[in-house]
Amino acid sequence: xxxxxxxxxxxxxxxxxxxxxxxxxxxxxxxxxxxxxxxxxxxxxxxxxxxxxxxxxxxxxxxxxxxxxxxxxxxxxxxxxxxxxxxxxxxxxxxxxxxxxxxxxxxxxxxxxxxxxxxxxxxxxxxxxxxxxxxxxxxxxxxxxxxxxxxxxxxxxxxxxxxxxxxxxxxxxxxxxxxxxxxxxxxxxxxxxxxxxxxxxxxxxxxxxxxxxxxxxxxxxxxxxxxxxxxxxxxxxxxxxxxxxxxxxxxxxxxxxxxxxxxxxxxxxxxxxxxxxxxxxxxxxxxxxxxxxxxxxxxxxxxxxxxxxxxxxxxxxxxxxxxxxxxxxxxxxxxxxxxxxxxxxxxxxxxxxxxxxxxxxxxxxxxxxxxxxxxxxxxxxxxxxxxxxxxxxxxxxxxxxxxxxxxxxxxxxxxxxxxxxxxxxxxxxxxxxxxxxxx
Ligand SMILES: Cc1cc2nc3c(=O)[nH]c(=O)nc-3n(C[C@H](O)[C@H](O)[C@H](O)COP(=O)(O)O)c2cc1C
Numbered sequence: 001x002x003x004x005x006x007x008x009x010x011x012x013x014x015x016x017x018x019x020x021x022x023x024x025x026x027x028x029x030x031x032x033x034x035x036x037x038x039x040x041x042x043x044x045x046x047x048x049x050x051x052x053x054x055x056x057x058x059x060x061x062x063x064x065x066x067x068x069x070x071x072x073x074x075x076x077x078x079x080x081x082x083x084x085x086x087x088x089x090x091x092x093x094x095x096x097x098x099x100x101x102x103x104x105x106x107x108x109x110x111x112x113x114x115x116x117x118x119x120x121x122x123x124x125x126x127x128x129x130x131x132x133x134x135x136x137x138x139x140x141x142x143x144x145x146x147x148x149x150x151x152x153x154x155x156x157x158x159x160x161x162x163x164x165x166x167x168x169x170x171x172x173x174x175x176x177x178x179x180x181x182x183x184x185x186x187x188x189x190x191x192x193x194x195x196x197x198x199x200x201x202x203x204x205x206x207x208x209x210x211x212x213x214x215x216x217x218x219x220x221x222x223x224x225x226x227x228x229x230x231x232x233x234x235x236x237x238x239x240x241x242x243x244x245x246x247x248x249x250x251x252x253x254x255x256x257x258x259x260x261x262x263x264x265x266x267x268x269x270x271x272x273x274x275x276x277x278x279x280x281x282x283x284x285x286x287x288x289x290x291x292x293x294x295x296x297x298x299x300x301x302x303x304x305x306x307x308x309x310x311x312x313x314x315x316x317x318x319x320x321x322x323x324x325x326x327x328x329x330x331x332x333x334x335x336x337x338x339x340x341x342x343x344x345x346x347x348x349x350x351x352x353x354x355x356x357x358x359x360x361x362x363x364x365x366x367x368x369x370x371x372x373x374x375x376x377x378x379x380x381x382x383x384x385x386x387x388x389x390x391x392x393x394x395x396x397x398x399x400x401x402x403x404x405x406x407x408x409x410x411x412x413x414x415x416x417x418x419x420x421x422x423x424x425x426x427x428x429x430x431x432x433x434x435x436x437x438x439x
Contacts, residue, residue: 012224012236012244013217014260016105023139025146028107034152036223040115041160048119052222054230056242060097061087061178061215062291062320064241064308067222071212073202074120080209084116084125085187085201088216089171089178091130092399093292093342094322097246098216100258102129102136105220106143110166112219114157115226117164120212125166127216128183131173140168175346179394180213182348193348194394215320217246237263241307245321249275252282252327264305271302271325283328286411290319292339293399295406296332316406332414334425336407337365341434343400354397357388361404368415371424378415382408 016022016031028034040048053068074082086109090098101109113125127144129137144166147153155163169187171177177186181195184206205211221243225233234242241263247270250256254276261270267289271277278284287297289306294317297304304314311318326335344358361384367373368381385401385408392398408415417423 011260012228012233013101013108013221013246014105014258015224016108017100018104020104022105022107023103023143025107025143025150028105032227033107033223034111036226037111037114037118037152038158039226040118041158041162045119045121048115048226051226051230052119054234055225056230056234056237056240057218057221057225058241058308059215060217060221060245060321062092062293062317064318067214067218070202070214071116071119073200074210074212075203076121078121078210080207081124082120082122082209083206083211084113084120084122085180085183085206085211085213086113086125086127086216086219087178087180087183087213088127088129088133089175089183090133090216090320091175091178091346092320092322093339094248094250094288094324095291095320096248096250097258097321099133099136100246101216101220102133102140106140107147108220108223109140109216110143110147110153112222113166114153114164115222116212116214116219118162120210122212123163123165125164126187126206127166127168128187129168129170130178131171134170137168137170144168174348175342176348176394176396179396182394183213184211191348193350194396196393238305238307238310240309247306247321247323249323249325251288251323251325252279252284252330253277253325254279261306263307264310266302267297267304267306267323268302270306270323275323275325278325278327280327284325285328285330286326286332288322288324288326288403290317291322292324292342293317293402294319295402296410298410317402331369331423331425332407332411333365333369333418333423336404337362337369337425338434339403339407340365340400343396345435347396347400351392351394351397353388353391354400357384357397358400360384361400368418369425371418371421373419375416375419378408378412378419381415 021027057067058064177192182192186192201211284299340362344362347354349355385404388397388401
């Protein structure tokens, strides 16, 4: 994806991007780096958590849980060590924002990890990158090594008497390990399947110790928030949705890229003003608003503010900020088939509704797409997806069902055109064609 300019007015988390050389630790320090962690040491855990609460920052991994509140759930006393876990799995189709931080501002991720550690009383943080981000691992590892060489990490950080270590780790290319409990399993060297909750990670997490898990962007936002103040950060966004966030705008737009926009920014403006509108002047057909698991929006539904609450009110989700624009040439039936194929491929197989549901939806949609389906097939797809909702241990089942329901309900006519023989797709698509060679 080309790296386009971020929105010029409200750049916070992307402050050190665009060839400023912040991967170099001296440059990072020159650009106010490692100041926030020193402030955090001076002020102490309560101040950090209160600042985070005041900022209104909500997790950028998809669910939008308030970060300060999450940190406050970690028990102060614990017999087992506590941990910070940075989620850089970034495997949801359409989501491509965290990689920019690893690539251009790795020390912000490290500094944010340290601050989270100070807030909860952890001495060890893990930065977990998706398997396909191996090339970014080198950058992260170099940044960690440089931070140790300067004495910023390790024993007695900044003369505080406190110790903090950071370890990097990569996955093996499974979407499921982005789910926080599967991520912990994977990190512990086991198969990446989710754990039953409760207990939640804040109480029983990695190696059984209290653990804070946050998305990489959430963590990289932390040093900026401490330096500018929680209230000032909150004011950039909307009520209960503080600050700015990254959006990866891709698909049929003139200027695809990763952009930083204030929370609540208009979806329409993001597509037309920021990303240059639909490519080649074509008509916009649909938008996947926040990564492939979010219910699709039609061209008439774009006058909505990009924050967690407004998107939920509009019947969809802000998710992980991956906006995928589809123009009039896209077959929604083919798109729905590709999306469900991804989830079928990535389902860990533990829960029957997810394992069987994704498989049957995929088979049925493949039949519809090839022109051999019936109206009953369309009903069955809806029925299957509806019955997956809320019936799995982790939200991967919902993540597969929600977009399916959106496609079938909002574009039913198009599915009917396929079963009535008015349109027909390619009869056979193999796994690589369906899911993509990267998965
Ligand atoms: C199947 C699945 C995949 C997920 N993938 C990611 C991911 O790649 N990155 C991420 O930060 N969160 C991902 N999540 C959400 C995490 O479980 C968790 O909510 C998040 O890391 C918490 O961080 P936050 O509070 O900063 O958003 C995923 C969830 C599910 C169910």
